Amino acid sequence: MSQAPSVAIIGAGMSGLSAATRLQQAGLQVTLFDKSRGSGGRMSSKRTDLGTFDMGTQYFTARDPDFVAAVAQWRAEGWVAEWQPRLFRYDEQGLAASLDQQQRFVGSPRMTALSRGLLGNLPLHSSTRVEQLQRIDQQWQLRDSAGEQYGPFDRVIVAIPPAQALPLINDITALAAPAARSEMEPGWAVALGFSAPLELPYDAVFVRQGPLDWIARDASKPNRGSAETWVLQSTPSWAAAHLESEPHAVVAELVSAMQAVVGAPLPAPTFQHAHRWLYARPAALSDWGALAAPAQGVYLCGDWCLGGRLEAAWLSGQHAAKALLETA
Numbered sequence: 001m002s003q004a005p006s007v008a009i010i011g012a013g014m015s016g017l018s019a020a021t022r023l024q025q026a027g028l029q030v031t032l033f034d035k036s037r038g039s040g041g042r043m044s045s046k047r048t049d050l051g052t053f054d055m056g057t058q059y060f061t062a063r064d065p066d067f068v069a070a071v072a073q074w075r076a077e078g079w080v081a082e083w084q085p086r087l088f089r090y091d092e093q094g095l096a097a098s099l100d101q102q103q104r105f106v107g108s109p110r111m112t113a114l115s116r117g118l119l120g121n122l123p124l125h126s127s128t129r130v131e132q133l134q135r136i137d138q139q140w141q142l143r144d145s146a147g148e149q150y151g152p153f154d155r156v157i158v159a160i161p162p163a164q165a166l167p168l169i170n171d172i173t174a175l176a177a178p179a180a181r182s183e184m185e186p187g188w189a190v191a192l193g194f195s196a197p198l199e200l201p202y203d204a205v206f207v208r209q210g211p212l213d214w215i216a217r218d219a220s221k222p223n224r225g226s227a228e229t230w231v232l233q234s235t236p237s238w239a240a241a242h243l244e245s246e247p248h249a250v251v252a253e254l255v256s257a258m259q260a261v262v263g264a265p266l267p268a269p270t271f272q273h274a275h276r277w278l279y280a281r282p283a284a285l286s287d288w289g290a291l292a293a294p295a296q297g298v299y300l301c302g303d304w305c306l307g308g309r310l311e312a313a314w315l316s317g318q319h320a321a322k323a324l325l326e327t328a
């Protein structure tokens with residue numbers, strides 16, 4: 001191919017943004033598509049009158065040297081900051097402080113500041129659910145749920161959870177077989193606002209008993225403002241058993257579980273909101289990096305290809321971009 005190939009990236013979560021920035025640096029023309037109103041995917045923040053709540057990714061850690069270097073650059077840009085919560089753990093033995101030496105990062109002033117920063121000036125078709133990939137003359141044409149066509153593109157990166165990717169790549173066995181084997185587990189997240197500080201000795205608790213997995217005082221993260229905001233997240237198994245529950249019932253049950261952790265009645269929240277994640281985290285860990293069908297020019301990436309964390313999503317996007325560049 002004499003000219004740099006044009007690339008469509010479906011999914012503007014961390015993995016799609018990671019691939020996009022890498023390919024842009026290499027001089028390729030990339031176009032992102034996302035069914036949501038903006039970028040970020042599960043790295044999401046909900047804006048309210050009380051301020052924002054991180055409803056997906058709560059924080060991230062950095063272990064791979066390339067990711068450590070990327071995070072240092074994001075800190076220098078001011079997109080992320082270190083979060084040093086007072087950490088507790090709650091289990092059959094009750095509540096106990098559980099401090100450690102782990103560095104943890106969050107987007108600043110909200111988790112989506114990171115996706116905004118990464119998106120930069122990259123072209124994004126938002127509110128665009130891609131439903132079909134069509135092969136025409138060695139290139140790809142995309143069709144969305146409204147029947148709009150986009151393209152042609154020389155290459156396609158599909159950076160979305162496996163169940164959503166499958167209908168797009170069903171005919172490409174090398175991609176469809178592993179995607180079909182990959183299951184994602186659900187999760188419920190609840191945002192709570194209170195009119196006054198809760199006066200608790202912790203900012204976050206790893207919960208290892210009952211329906212909750214995690215509670216955190218969102219307001220303890222850097223640059224969040226002064227409102228008393230908390231986020232609760234359920235375990236995958238509780239979410240699976242309550243997938244069709246009404247949001248108000250989910251709030252009631254998870255607030256009651258938070259009361260069990262706190263060990264005292266909570267004041268009535270002045271704000272409450274529940275969000276269901278159908279595809280929150282991979283049920284099992286994989287080490288594919290990314291999946292490639294170079295003959296067709298289609299690549300698959302996402303946290304589910306590498307381990308279910310934000311770092312894994314970024315690394316998976318880098319793997320997909322690298323595999324694509326090897327054939328460009």
Ligand SMILES: Cc1cc2nc3c(=O)[nH]c(=O)nc-3n(C[C@H](O)[C@H](O)[C@H](O)COP(=O)(O)OP(=O)(O)OC[C@H]3O[C@@H](n4cnc5c(N)ncnc54)[C@H](O)[C@@H]3O)c2cc1C
Nearest residue numbers: 011013014015035041042056057058059130302303309310
């Ligand atoms: C509740 C929750 C808490 C979490 N907490 C943490 C944490 O504390 N630390 C951590 O490291 N990780 C955490 N994670 C995991 C982390 O959020 C993910 O690993 C990461 O964000 C996944 O990025 P991704 O790009 O693989 O997928 P996604 O973020 O899911 O991005 C996929 C994107 O594709 C879009 N899309 C899907 N289908 C289509 C389509 N057909 N057409 C167009 N667009 C489409 C979606 O709208 C989405 O924006 C959490 C996840 C959840 C849900």
Ligand SMILES: NC(=O)C1=CN([C@@H]2O[C@H](COP(=O)(O)OP(=O)(O)OC[C@H]3O[C@@H](n4cnc5c(N)ncnc54)[C@H](O)[C@@H]3O)[C@@H](O)[C@H]2O)CC=C1
Nearest residue numbers: 060061087088089098099100102187206233280281308309
């Ligand atoms: N709710 C969801 O849908 C998802 C949540 N995810 C969480 O994202 C976090 C990211 O993981 P890492 O980057 O490895 O972060 P990490 O190193 O802080 O945590 C890894 C895991 O170790 C445990 N842990 C760590 N520190 C402590 C402590 N001080 N006291 C008690 N237990 C501790 C805890 O179980 C935690 O889940 C984890 O908490 C995951 O559970 C990841 C993906 C999805």
